[in-house]
Each structure stands twice: as C-alpha cells, then as structure tokens.
Amino acid sequence: MLKNKFISLFLFLIVTFTASFTGGILTIKFKDPWYSLLKKPFFNPPDWIFAPVWTILYFLMALAIWNIWIKSNKLNLVYLYFIHLIFNTTWSIVFFGFKNIELALINLIVIILFIVILFLKYKDISRLSAYLMIPYFLWCTYALLLNFNLMILN
Template identity: 60%
Template sequence: MLKNKFISFLLFSLITYSASLIGGLATISFKEPWYSLLNKPTFNPPDWIFAPVWTSLYLMMTIAIWIFWHNKNRDMNTVYIYFIHLIFNTTWSIVFFVFHHMLLALIVLIALIGLIMTLIIRFKRVNLVSSYLMVPYVLWCCFALILNFNLIILN
C-alpha cells in the first residue's frame, strides 16, 4: 500500500510539474524583451517571486490531487478536470508569453479560475484538505487575473 501511494505521488508530481516545465520553458524562451518593455502596474511583483510561488503552488496541487486519489469516495471526472485544468494552466503561459496575446490569455485565465473553483468544490465533497490546498492557487490566479487585466489597460 505504501509503495502504491509513493508511486502515485510520483506520477501526479510528474504530470503536474510537466505543466510547470512547459509553461516555464515558454516563459523563459519568449518573455524577453517583450515583457520588459510593457508598462506594468505598481503592484506588479518582482520577477524573482514567481518561481518560488509557482513551485509551492504546484506542490500543493500535487498533494491535493494525490490525497483525493487515495480517498475511497473519489470520482474519475474530478481527476479528468484536474488534468484539463493543467492544460489551461500551461496554455496561459503559451498564449501570454509566446504569442503575446494578453486578451486571449485573460480569457484562458478566467476559464482556469473556473476550473480551479470547480476542483475546490469537488475536492471538498471528498476531502477538505485537498480543497484547502487549492485555495492559495485560486487566490494567486485571481491576482494574476488582475495583473493580466491591468497589463491590457496599460498597454
């Protein structure tokens, strides 16, 4: 049983952090000089803050889905929604940093927040810890939505 839990944690980590890797590579490869030339709001965080925040959020997402997975009341539709939400998570970075399409990125972010809220509700039915682990993530994405919106207004 412990071996299965360890393997499932590794698999969920691999899947979740793959989204991070793809989004990170898109960001690193296409961010500059475009992003540096944008007018940013005064509350825009410094660049160094994003890596530790996202690393922490991806770990919490991994733990949330892993706990959910090992609950006898889990349902596969929620797991599918989790995977779909990872696609939207990665898509935002590609749309924003690769294609520089801030309005479409805003739309992707709205859909992502909807998916995260759906996961929070569905996780809550099965395990409160999984649900609570997603709250910082949705809050950060709401902050990102405000940033994204302000970048559109300022540019």
Template identity: 60%
Template sequence: MYISNMFKNKFLTFILFLAITFSASLIGGLATVTFKEPWYSLLNKPSFNPPDWIFGPVWTTLYTLMTVAIWLYWHTKNRDMNTVYIYFIHLVFNTTWSVVFFVFHNMVLALLVLIILIALIINLILRFKRVKMLSAYLMIPYLLWCSFAIILNTSLIMLN
C-alpha cells in the same frame, strides 16, 4: 505485505501526480523563459507587479500544493474519475496561459484562458470539498494567486 504494497502504491502515485503536475510547470516555464524578453520588459506594468524573482518560488509552492491535493483525493474511497480528468484539463489551461501570454503575446486571449482556469480551479475545490476537505484547502492559495493574476493581466491590457 499489504502495508508494503499500500506504501509503494501511495509513493508511486505521488511521483506520478508530481511528474504530471510539474510537466505543466516545465512547459509553461520554458515558454516563459524562451519568449518573455524583450517583449515583457517593454510593457508598462502596474505598481503592484511582483518582481520576477517571486514567480519561481510561488509557482513551485503552488504546484506542490496541487500535487498533494490531487494525491490525497486519489487515495480516498469516494474519488470520482471525472474530478481527476478535470484536474488534468485544468493543467492544460494552466500551461496554455503561459504559451498564449508569453509566446503569442496575446494578453486578451490569456485573460480568457485565465478565467476558464479559475472556473476549473473553483470546480475542483468544490469537488474536492465533498470528498477530502484538505484537498480543497490546498487549492485555495492557487485560486488566490490566479485571482491576483487576473487583476495583473487586466492591468497589463489596460496599460498597454
């Protein structure tokens, strides 16, 4: 009975974290698709700007890694609820970037949001590291992608 309940609990918490994490993806994606064009196409872009098709697979992978990271952390004995709250707050900033950038076309404010987001990701990595090293490692690709996004966002500001 215990193993069955434990499995059910782990499955349900994974589904819950998946739904919460991907809700950020859904909101950000809807904001992007709805308000991106024609504004974004008319911007001067740096030579290293990725093609549009790359963003879907990259973000799907990153949201999946984030989900697994928080789920593994959740199922540790030493979890701290403040870390879970920071995870949820970071998702708000993740979504906010898409809204600020694509809906309001405010690249400078989007850059500020991105800086805060990266600070939250680093905070999460350090918190995860104390309790579940794998969770910390799973956040590194996300940190790297968002670091690249700062370079890209800054380049778009400078070119436009």
C-alpha cells in the same frame, strides 16, 4: 498499499511539474524583450517571485489531487484536474508565446473557473484537498488583476 500511494504521488508530481516545466520553458524562451517593455501596474511583483510561488502552488495542487485519488479513486476528478493543467500551461503559450494579453485574460478566467469547480468537488471528499487549492485560487485571482491591468496599460 503504501507503495501504491507513493507511486501515485510520484506520478501526480511528475505530471503536474511537467506542466510547470513546460510553462516555465515557454516563459523563458518568449518573455523578453517583449514583457520587459510592457507598462506594468504598481503592484506588479518582481520577476524573481514567480518561480518560487509557482513551485509551491504546483506542489500543493499535486498533493490535493493525490489526496483525492487515494481517498476516492475518482478518475473523473483526475481527468478534470489534467484538463485544468492544460489550460494552466496554455496561459504561458498565449501570454508569452503569442503575446496576446486579452486571450491570456480569458484563459485565466477559465483556469479560475476550473479551480473553483475542483475546490467544490474536492471539499466533498477531502477538506484538506480543497484547502490546498486556496493559495492557487488567490494567486490566480491576483494574476487576473495583473493580466487585466497589463491589458489596460498596453
């Protein structure tokens, strides 16, 4: 059983960080010079902060779904989590690849809705998993505010 726990954790980390890697590569490829030339709100963080914050958030997300999996084996929640990851990765494509700030804002609203749904479903199985989603929710809410302000300013 212990071996299966480590294998499942490894798989959840691989899938989650594949989404992270994909979004990161797309961001690097399409970010500049477009993003650097945008007018940004005063509360826009420095570029260097995004990689460490997202690394922590992806790790917490993977731990949350893994904990749900080992406690419940609910495949429907795993599917929901994976669908959410698709939207998460899509944001980078829409924002940086297509340079569509408005559509990225809608995508971010969908991501936040997924986070809330996952939080509510997780809390019935594991409060720890639900709590692990709170930093992600807070960061995405902050990102929504940033995205909205970028839309207004540009």
